[in-house]
Amino acid sequence: MAEYSNSKEEYYRLARRKRMFAVVCMVLTVVAFFASLTVGFYKVSIGEAIGIISDHLHGTISDIQADSIIFNSRLPIAIFAIIAGAALSAGGAVMQTILRNPLADPYTMGISSGASLGATIAIIMGTSLWAGFSNSEFIVVMAFLFSLIPVGVILLFSIKRKTTSTKIILIGIAVMYMFSAIVSLLMVTASEDTLSEIYAWRVGTLALVSWGDILIPLVGTVGCLTLLMVSNRRINVLMSGANCAQSLGVDPKRTTLIQMVIISVMTAVVVSFCGTIGFIGLVGPHVARIFVGSESKMLIPASAAFGSVFLLVANSIASVSGPYGLPVGVVSAIIGCPLFIFILIKMRRNAWK
């Protein structure tokens, strides 16, 4: 009996710790959100920033310049950073879980290369195919459409045949390679200026986000995150391997494919607006996993919260580095990589063995 109550206490203690991590991350997100409003070349304090926003909402704008910087530029960027961080990191967490591979990230299925190809074609064409779209909107549409092609190919190959998760990864990589080859060919033949525009798109930046770009990613991310959370038990079961999952009443192939489609849509809506921001989808889940373990019910929200904080902070640093600011993708890799190696060393062996 004593042992039982001990282990029961232990369990509750661990559960509390896991909740603590998620709560701390969420609090940090709020703090980082307001802090990021103040960071930049136009300096304001947190209080002033909140004042400016509330002025705008009450329709009493006192300083038009400050209002346009804080409300129309930094606020949408900060909101987008939260959305993108949550989507990429949670997507990475689920992808790593269902494929049982620590190197999987939301781009494992080739979404980034598809989006790059779409955007590259749109940038090289320089115009829009459909009347009423500007070129920048056309880039978003093309990136979105093309980013889903690799997923389609994977589905095509795996619906009829017997598929293992390794095979899914490999097909994703193969499609990714093919798309990258086409993108490289287009980039080599492109003019110098077009090349630098394509390059900038591929690195990924939040600096150009405006209010008009928020709605679709927000709806997409919230919707897909809800779907992932609803099926968190199935995702857990998949972790134990295909045979085990089958005997527990979960069709491993169907579940894997469904979750993959959800992740792909979620990633695609974010990436087509901001370019392919790397690293967060790989490292975010690893950090969260250290604190909350691998159970999806806690891992998904914890990853999402950590991803948001990380991307907010990285974006704030990016926006003040260099004369014109840097793309957030670069900064997050430069911060994230040493962090990742530190974690590896600290843990001696990765959590997967």
Add this chain to the structure above:
Amino acid sequence: MESKEYEIEKQEYHAGVVSKILFIIACIVVLVVVTTLSCSVGTGYGFLETFGILWDHITGVELEFRSPEWWADYYVWNNVVPGVVMALVAGAGLALAGTVMQSMMENPLADPYTTGISSGACLGAVSAIIMGFSFATVASGMGIVVNAFIGALIPAVIVIMLVRYVGNSPSTMILIGTALSFFFNSMVTLIMITADAADLQSAFLWQIGSVSKAAWSDLPLMVAMVIISSILVQAVSTKLNIMSLGENSAKSLGLDVSQFRMLCLILVSILIASIISFTGVIGFIGLVAPHMVRYIVGGDNKFVVPGSILVGAIVLVIADVISRSLYVFGNVPIGIVMSFIGAPVFLYLIVRRKSQKEVF
């Protein structure tokens, strides 16, 4: 009874060995033919004409200074042949490195760049091209090469140092390599986004990989490294076989796995650095060539190693021919041709493979 069965097995084994040796001889013949053929493509001379020019050069026929024959000889010998030789040597070396890497990482998806070598080389080259920073003088033309060489070795050294703390299981090495690739790539990106458009283009072209600017002076280091490494790897090919049995079996067969893995890593790193610092990062050949060979000769590294070297050389020489014959459509570097060949082959390998273990 037993001895009879044994005899049959022995005969089958020898039959297998003969067919594998035949495959390797066939590869040598194909390589020689393809290489000589490729010297005439894109030159405007016919095949026999080119062959005559080469033959005259090798046999040392005296040509009148600045006569048409002299120009033809000058053009073919100094502009075409170095590129062909570089493609051949680079293909051989990259395929060899891929074979070793796949065996030591126990991972069919490993390629020569798995530990981040390519991203380090890119950082070195890009910093020379764009920022003019170099360990040698950029003006001498060796700046990019020296930088790429040193840059390529940095991730390798970091991996070797970190492995002391985290243990050198393949999965850890791949994780560290991936993290380092991300890091160096982001540094490359950082430099590239600050560059003006023209510098960006030349840096981008370097990253894709090309042999079109090869000169005779680029070749000695590369050739020497490829020959030395081929001999060394062939000598330890049975150890590679043992290694792919897995950590525990290898240990019980008396192989110090982690030490051997370290030695392999060092050899591969220097080999790759000496190649890609001249050619740029040519992808796929190191990944695909060993698979093609394993598909034909099976998993015995005694045959896979020479087979990969030959097949890698053949494939890259062919890619170079395609790249040169596409010149009417603009400059299509060998790296892009290679990825267009490699990606479908890779997909085919995956889709038709029945189980994960078939080639390993």
